[in-house]
Amino acid sequence: MTATVGARRDALIEALTAAGLSPESDPRRIAEYSYDASNYRVVPAAVVFPRTEDEVAAALAACHRLGVPATARGGGTSMAGNAIGSGLVLDLSRHMNRVLAVDEAAGVVSAEAGAVLTELRAAVHAATDSRLTFAPDPSSQSRACLGGAIGNDACGNHSVRHGRTADHVEALRLVTADGQRLTATRHGIEATDPGDAAATARAEHLTTGLRGLAADHLAAIRTELGRIPRQVSGYHLRHLLPEEGFDVARSLVGSEGTCAIVTAARMRIVSRAARTGLLVVGYADVVDAARDVPAILPHRPTAVEGVDEVIVATMRSRRGADSVAELPDGRAWLFIELDDDEAATPDAATGSGLEARMAGLADRLVRTGHAMQALVVTDPVARADLWRVREDGAGLSSRLTDPATGRTIESWPGWEDSAVPPERLADYLAEFRELLDQHGLTGVMYGHFGAGCMHIRITFDLRSDAGRAVFRAFCTDAAHLAVRHGGSLSGEHGDGRARSELLPVMYSPEMLGAFDRFARLWDPAGLLAPGGLTGTRPLDADLALDGIPDRRPPRDLGLLTSAGDAHPVQACIGVGRCRTSTGGVMCPSFRATGDEKDSTRGRARVLQEVVRGTLPVDDPAVEESLELCLACKACSSDCPTGVDMAAFKSEALHRRYRGRPRPRVHYSLGLLPVWLRTTGRIAGPLNAVMSTRLGRAAARVGGVAADRELPRFASAAELRTELDRAPDSVWAVRRAAPTPASAPATRTSAEVVLFLDSFTRGLRPAVAGAAARVLGSSHTSVACSSGHCCGLTHITTGRLDAARRTLRETARHLDGIRGPDGEEIPVVVVEPSCAAALRGDLPRLLAETSDAVLARRVAARVRSAAEHLGVLAASGRAPAWPGGAPPDRVTVQTHCHEYATFGNRVQRAALTALGVGSVREATGCCGLAGDFGFTAGHEAVADAVAQQALAPALRADPEAPVLADGFSCATQVAHLVARDPRVGRRTGRHLFELLDPDPTPRRKP
Structure with missing residues (x-):
């Protein structure tokens, strides 16, 4: 940092602090806010989290005095580079996120700019008994904020019916660049506080200037703006025309924060359909799909969305084959939603009802259109899955799985909007594919077909000079192509840094001059959000990958810098699904704190600075960023780009602590499997000591949280007793002293392997016995392996060398246990986190060793208990329920590692196949997450995470059996039971325990 920049930053921080704000400028925070969801990286001077409009005004006034740029930000999901800036970044999402009022009679909702769109919509539904809704629903709605939707003029899946955000704005509360508070309405602009003389004068000055602007450019505004439904590029000056009623509020929509900062808004709300139906139509390619759009629109659809086969293949590769519902034949698909719209024209052949209209449209598209097959989707789960494929398109398409090779292909935004x-979409796409070929590029296409708006991720090489030259040339040619077809450079995401330089291709010099005049009326000094619509930077400047080598950099950072042909840390492109408050499991720590630093994205951005070389891996900023990561692995499944922060964290810890003293908990809990090798011989006296004040003090010295009790250690005799009661079909394969077995030690083949992990052997022997008895009753021969470890705690604490040694030994051991004819047989792992380690971490950590092939072979055999029992049930070999009937209902806490590695439905699918009537899932992390919840300093976050899903699920049905296959999950259930009488007096049980044909009285957890 130069002396000038440093002095400006210091002056800014001093001024903001004097104004009562709390600016942050530490390296970690700066790294988090140097990126959004675009291709760009711009380092800010400081970040502030205002709580009120007055604090926004104070911050902007300070910036104005010092000449420092200011950029407003919400969810930070901008794909055009609109949410990053070189001066002060104001994050309105953290505190200014309230829904202020819902007025059903007036049909409006008022909310602060930082309100998340899904939460805004939920508030409207709650206040109107679901009669009304907030219409704009961009794919990022679960983390995008109202202010961002206004700034970009966002649209969403249902824009074909409800239009853009601009169509719903009634009034905007604003703070200008110099700190004046104004309110823009449908008919003008006024001071927010009528008694504020300076603001009143500013409103009058703006009124005069804006009316003069509209009068001077009437013809150009009428002919160049508002030509197509999705013309978002540039400023929306047509709303200033006399026939629009001098609508200043809507003229500011899409201004990308360059005119004023929106602090709150009053928005229209619309009627919500009582019923909707989904028709999925398959096509040979996206061009054929686009050709049918003109035939679909007269049927008044509420949505016409499209995806191609590569996105679907990537979703299935990343989240399992069952993550995408059955699709009709084709290589591209349209999702067509109809509702019970009384204004819709009845179908002549089938009638006017919703079902009849859907059937009629399906028949017509197959018979006379370009469709290959059409399918009406009625199952609500299948419908939700399909919409998620579309909503995750931006992330899925950025890290594609090549169906032929399985390799990862990087693609980027830049011309994605x-x-x-709509009637010209097919021809545009056909020529667009030719343009891609001319530049040697590949594009993945998805988007709002009904509105003619395409989101296209392209295989740009942004790391090399040659690749960046292609990027510039292609975007320029693409702009000319879109304009030739009567189109707009941006249809929803805004122009920002990605497209503002190209606006001269689309607009006349007169219109460009009008745009500049409009911006200068609001912000004469050009301090707000420079780099995009104002102070325009070249589209290939400030690229985040400029300076990141294409291959492994000189500093070897292991997984952080290399994973074959992919760039794992760069997999985070900022789509921000980790910032959601509901749905899926990711990211529990962000949901607990609401701080960007605790999101998967925030951590990835810090690690990207490590790769860039601006932060050393052992910098305190890295340690602080990773401290509250639970290593739950949910991001590896829930993140559309497949970011595995747990793996990154273990790599960072490995490099930080190599040859250095570690935190105390790394020696106590991090080496627990090592200690468990001996605790079985001294379990009695050890448990007695640990229950005393001295024992609890020792645990505190070991870094264990004060509110946690250590689990009871099992004796070797307990384990032997449990395994003694297994059927004759179960025989032991051990490294250490043998346990009782019914078959001679020379036996070498079996039907299935039962892998008893360290936690099950040393802490839950009853589960070990139950597993042996259940599998023994279902298989003719079960090899019980009880002397090896998956190395999980080595992995989570970053002892990767030790983890590799442990995994190598375990893999060789398991590879030697085969079926009677040498065939590979399933390995059933009792503890789901250990199963996940053997399935996922084993091949990853041994990938560059001589055991790589063996590791992949063994990993492919590994099953969790639920997965294996589901397979047995599907094949008609399900074990019988004790007492003859399954429970009528079960509450399930799926272990996060199982959720991420074996699929988010594995427990529900198994229980349903086994005949359980009702399954209530606590979809979310339990909060304990291995050693996380046991570690001192994590108590508040662990408790907050437990309250996100597990505790509410337990309270919802205090009598239902609780299924918690994971040891940490069962321990957290016990922790909640001891502290909250509303959850019921229950213990978390393993699925094997529920199915145990010969259960014994359970000892206390």
Whole structure:
């Protein structure tokens, strides 16, 4: 940092602090806010989290006095580089996120700019008994904020019916660049506080200037703006025309924060359909799909969305084959949603009802259109899955799985938002594919077909000079192509840094001059959000990958810098699904704190600075960023780009502590499997000591949280007793002294392997016995392996060398246990986190060793208990329920590692196949997460995470059996039971225990 920049930053921080704000400028925070969801990286001077409009005004006034740029930000999901800036970044999402009022009679909702769109919509539904809704629903709605939707003029899946955000704005509360508070309405602009003389004068000055601007450019505004439904590029000056009623509020929509900062808004709300139906139509390619759009629109659909086969293949590869519902034949698909719209024209052949209209449209598209097959989707789960494929398109398409090779292909935004008239979409896409070929590029296409707006991720090489030259040339040619087809450079995401330089291709010099005049009326000094619509930077400047080598950099950072042909840390492109408050499991720590630093994205951005070389891996900023990561692995499944922060964390810890003293908990809990090798011989006296004040003090010295009790250690005799009661079909394969077995030690083949992990052997012997008895009753021969370890705690604490040694030994051991004819047989692992380690971490950590092939072979055999029992049930070999009937209902806490590695439905699918009537899932992390919840300093976050899903699920049905296959999950259930009488007096039980044909009285957990 130069002396000038440093002095400006210091002056800014001093001024903001004097104004009562709390600016942050430490390296970690700066790294988090140097990126959004675009290709760009711009380092800010400081970040502030205002709580009120007055604090926004104070911050902007300070910036104005010092000449420092200011950029407003919400969810930070901008794909055009609109949410990053070189001066002060104001994050409105953390505190200014309230829904202020819902007025059903007036049909409006008022909310602060930082309100998340899904939460805004939920508030409207709650206040109107679901009669009304907030219409704009961009794919990022679960983390995008109202202010961002206004700034970009966001649209969403249902824009074909409800239009853009601009169509719903009634009034905007603003703070200008110099700190004046104004309110823009449908008919003008006024001081927010009528008694504020300076603001009143500013409103009058703006009124005069804006009316003069509209009068001077009437013809250009009328002919160049508002030509197609998705013309978002530039400023929306047509709303200033006399026929629009001098609508200043809507003229500011899409201004990308360059005119004023929106602090709150009053928005229209619309009627919500009582019923909707989903029709999925398959096509040979996206061009054929686009050709049918003109035939679909007269049927008044509420949505016409499209995806191609590569996105679907990537979703299935990343989340399992069952993550995408059955699709009709084709290589591209349209999702067509109809509702019970009384204004819709009845179908002549089938009638006017919703079902009849859907059937009629399906028949017509197959018979006379370009469709290959059409399918009406009625199952609500299948419908939700399909919409998630579309909503995750931006992330899925950025890290594609090549169906032929399985390799990862990187693609990027930059030209992901063009829009053309829907009737010209097919021809535009056909020529667009030719343009891609000319530049040697590949594009993945998805988007809002009904509105003519395409989101296209392209295989740009942004790391090399040659690749960046292609990027510039292609975007320029693409702009000319879109304009030739009567289109807009941006249809929803805004122009920002990605497209503002190209606006001269689309607009006349007169219109460009009008745009500049409009911006200068609001912000004469050009301090707000420079780099995009104002102070425009070249589209290939400030690229985040400029300076990141294409291959492994000189500093070897292991997984952080290399994973074959992919760039794992760069997999985070900022789509921000980790910032959601509901749905899935990711990211529990962000949901607990609401701080960007505790999101998967925030951590990835810090690690990207490590790769860039601006932060050393052992910098305190890295340690602080990773401290509250639970290593739950949910991001590896829930993140659309597949970021595995747990793996990154273990790599960072490995490099930070190599040859250095570690935190105390790394020696106590981190080496627990090592200690468990001896605790079985001294379990009695050890448990007695640990229950005393001295024992609890020792635990505190070991870094264990004060509110946690250590689990009871099992004796070797307990384990032997449990395994003694297994059927004759179960025989032991051990490294250490043998346990009782019914078959001679020379036996070498079996039907299935039962892998008893360290936690099950040393802490839950009853589960070990139950597993042996259940599998022994279902298989003719079970090899019980009880002397090896998966190395999980080595992995989570970053002892990767030790983890590799442990995994190598275990893999060789398991590879030697085969079926009677040498065939590979399933390895059933009792503890789901250990199963996940053997399935996922084993091949990853041994990938560059001589045991790589063996590791992949063994990993492919590994099953969790639920997965294996589901397979047995599907094949008609399900074990019988004790007492003859399954429970009528069960509450399930799926272990996060199982959720991430074996699929988010594995427990529900198994229980359903086994005949359980009702399954209530606590979809979310339990909060304990291995050693996380046991570690001192994590108590508040662990408790907050437990309250996200597990505790509410337990309270919802205090009598139902609780299924918690994971040891940490069962321990957290016990922790909640001891502290909250509302959850019931229950213990978390393993599925094997529920199915145990010969259970014994359970000891206390």
